[in-house]
Amino acid sequence: MYEFNEQTRALIELVRKIVSDHQTPLEARMLRGEKLTWAHYDPGREAARKAGLWGLRLPPEFGGMHLSLVDRLAMIEENSKCLAPIRFGGEVPHDMFHLQGEQKARYLDPFLQDAKRYSWALTEPGGGADPARAVSTCAKWDGESWIITGSKCWISFFDEADGVLVFARTGKRNDADDISMFAVERGNPGLIARSVPMLGGFTTHQLTFDNCRVDDVACIGAEGAGFKHAQKQLSKARFGVGAKALGIAQRCYDMMVEHAKQRVVFESALSDKQAIQSMIVDSWIEIQQQRLMVYACAEKDDRGKDTRVEASVIKMTCTEMVCRVIDRAIQIHGAAGCTYESPLAHWHDRQRMSRICEGPTEVHKYRMLARRLLA
Template sequence: MDFTPTDEQRQLVEMVRSFVQKEIVPLETELPPDAGRLPEHVAAPLRRKVEQMGLECWDAPSEVGGPGLDVITQTLLAIEMSQHRAGLYTPCYGLFGGGGLANLYDADEDQKKRYLYPTMRGERRGFFALSEPSGGSDPARAIRTKAVRDGDDWIINGSKMWISGVVDADYGIVVARTGEGRGGLTQFIVDKDTPGLTMTRVIPSLRRVEEPTELEFDNVRVPDANRLGEEGKGFANAAGRLVKVRIPYSAQCVGVAIAAHRLAVDYAKIRETFGRKLAQQQGIQWMLVDNEVDIDTARLLVLQAAQLADAGKNVKREAAMAKLYCTEAASRVIDRSMQIHGGLGVAAEMPFERWYREMRIRRIGEGPNEVQRLVIARELLGGAASIRGEKK
């Protein structure tokens, strides 16, 4: 496989890299360590710069007015956008838009007008609610929230748990049971102010931005016009989205790992112990080398998944491998880079402690890593791919 970037990709990467290094990284010295948003007077001029680059709503397809970048270009840009302290969960503080909209790209035109376009313009915000108190890693079995048809409406009852972004959102995509088994799940767009929908609590966790929440649905009435996709296709559509989302999700981990490693290399060259620079001590060199190997392997796996996705292949296995490996490799890179910094590594003035906390969630969110291993095992043992990964 050839991952040499095209001239256009190289230019886009350079543009985003320079934006992150010149505009975002310096800002973070002034922001609180867990900041998730920029004050509007700071964000507004930066947003105009993003518009000049033609990269607002950078991951949207051209049919809905986005730049229509292929998956590999999106992957290269996701690696760049996340190379700063808030980069894992809020790359460039949301200035490039996108994120969490993937389901709405397949909405009907009326739904796009009411939800997708206003969200792309920054006027509305959504959440995605799949997980429930009964479980998130096996949603096809765990989902108990029910939607029952009532004339032109649906009545939803049940609860959702661990749902991110609810506090700032004004609508959400909710997966509910309309029948039995995997074919009995349907997605609905639900306005947050619909009577009967309550955010019962925020669940404080390792991540201080977009804290997860619990939601209760008590006879929530939703018009059929808000059914997203066909009845009974909710699991297939959500699973399809999860596979696509896993590629940029993995790429962001690579970006953060690169940022952590860069700091470790620079520090090792200036810090002295036992009469020599850290960079001259073999124990430290080996840590840096292990970082290099982890980052290159992770990068190649995510680029492979992206390239196959662009070629229209089923990338279940490759997206699962990228998610599994990138999250674990990035956790190791952050840990080693933190260690190389000694006490400074755990200080809130450095980005490592935030990356360390947030990266831990990445092995659980978007399909826990055990489930990714299960997906790969199914593909391997079910005969969908040979042991060298060649598609049958």
């Protein structure tokens, strides 16, 4: 089993306390069928900020904690055990750290103050598994402004954001090196949004950019460097997906053990049945194996090593693992696990999407890993 150091254990306990005080009651409301908005999460978010849990990966000069990847993942894992986790603040896209002048005032400072929130728009209807080559949205400079034309799909949190960071081609090479990133505000007349309901109660959006005009300040970072920044975000995001899966799997495991001990069937507890014992043991082994891998790879990343391949493995194996554990937990709970009055049913729907988001399992396995191993 992986052992955290004293600092990491303290962070885990702090997260656990805030979740217990603020997020667990939200989970109960969700299980009663209430629809939660961003405002419901604000008290927990503010409690985290007062506790110093703000800008977890930001450098100190930006007011952040500059935590190691191991620490951040441990916090994500603990936080994800709740169906309504803390929404930590101060999460600034890496490429915004270097903004200066008007760009800093317009974008970085509001991010740091939690005065603005932007969603992320990379995926297009033409394909999400190979985003660089699938990007057909384009931005052209007409001498006065950038004109963005195209569409994006499956965009999360747009309904709660002040704008969107959109990736568009600014060159003619049709490769990853001619994609730039632009900030587009919600009220821009050239931005049209349509909501798309998804599994697990999520809502994503399809965005259409119809001759959407933005000024030169809205081009974040160097022209043509947008996808390189996106890759950095995606790699770390895949670690986060793995940690989230660990937290959910651990909660489901705890629930199945408790239920198996209490539930009496054919005059004995479920935990006495060999088939149930096998499901519980298999789940424990899988969780421990994945936890060891996630944090060993995070330690490697903290030492400055290239962990892109490891991030793919973590994303692929952890999302597959958590779906198996959820399924076993539902099976052990029976009909009680199939109702939306239980978090198991919610996680069943939500985590099905995790095997697709941030790159489908098959892409990570056969394109990224096989290509690397057979090179």
